[in-house]
Amino acid sequence: MQAAEQLFLSNGYEKTTVEDILRKVGLSKGGFYHHFQSKEDVLLGLIDLMMDQVIKEVEPIVTNQGLSAVEKLELFFQKHVEFKKTKVKLLAYFSEQKLSHSLQLSRQSIFWQNYKPHFLTIVNQGINEGSMQVACPEQTVELLLVVFSYIKDRLPQVLDDVEAFGKYVSAVEEMTERTLGLENIHLHLLRFVDQENEEA
Template sequence: MPKTVDETKHAARRQMFLDCAEHLLQTVGYDRLSIQDILNATGVSKGAFYHYFDSKQDLLEALVDQTSQAIAENLAPISDDEDLAAVEKLQRFFATLAAWKSARRDLLENLLGVWLADENALLREKQRHAIARRIAPLFARIIEQGAREGVFASSYPEQEGWLVVSIIQDLNAAMASLIVSRDPQASDQAKRLSSACQEGVARIIGIDPQTFALVEPHLLSAWFGSSNGKDSQ
């Protein structure tokens, strides 16, 4: 059923707040961001803001949910492409995911500190499940196709899709902690973690780990070069 004028207006106004918040997060960061900053940038009243969001935290949760939906929308065409072989889908899946994150590096880095805070543990867990619900079925279809083509050794595609996504999420969480830590050894640790997770994913679906790259080396250098005071390679 088509949306009414009021529903369309409501969705557009809510999206305006989300777009504004995303921009401000990249320029001032979450800690310095205030609701008043958003009101000043959008030119709306405080009452209008609270009509859509209960708090700054609620706004962040909505932005994160929008982000997970956008990730799934970027990956779905790969999973659904009938002209691609399973191995190529696997390669494109990880490459697209990495490229999506790299394109939003400033935003993600600004969110890391607050995202890893203890008070956001419940929000992180909710987001973890939200992402898994959207992405695991996409990956499961690739695994199922690979099993049909005889290139993956898989007996439980649906469950293995969840396992692979869990590994990716655990890797993301570990990488985020390393970035925030500013540890001089973070880059080396990140490379080892990435290699270990890549091997784990390969074993789950029954494929040579050299067939794909979970995270390309140059992307690791880009993320950890600046955090460790080194030049990106």
């Protein structure tokens, strides 16, 4: 899978063949088809692996007792998108390839189901701390995740456009602040974006 990811990113998904992957790892066709049914199956495996890695990246943030809910929310969102930046081409291939719509929805649904409890834990902490005013936390989290999912799909198109990406970040910050009832608290969901702009 690591070899396939390297080839997808260097040569492009369409131009990479199963034979290319086999040559890179020295594997026989029989060995390949013992684990995967097709090149598409490899791409799906990489997407599944990436989703698992994202969840593992954010879990320590949620369980850190030394952070406030607002601090966790900022780190949570930043870690999510920061990780996705390194995988943006794979995400684009996943969206662009002629995979069945139901298959894509199924993968996304599984990811958000695993993501939701962590996000909800942060919101409930914010409610208990008094920094967040939310009447229906579970439903609110579900709706925010719909927005974050949209941003994920848009990321490959706007990532290289600093101005466009900055506007998306500002919009998400403002919407999240209002949705979670944050008063006199301005979120900085993607601090590294500001840092990159300053360096540029």
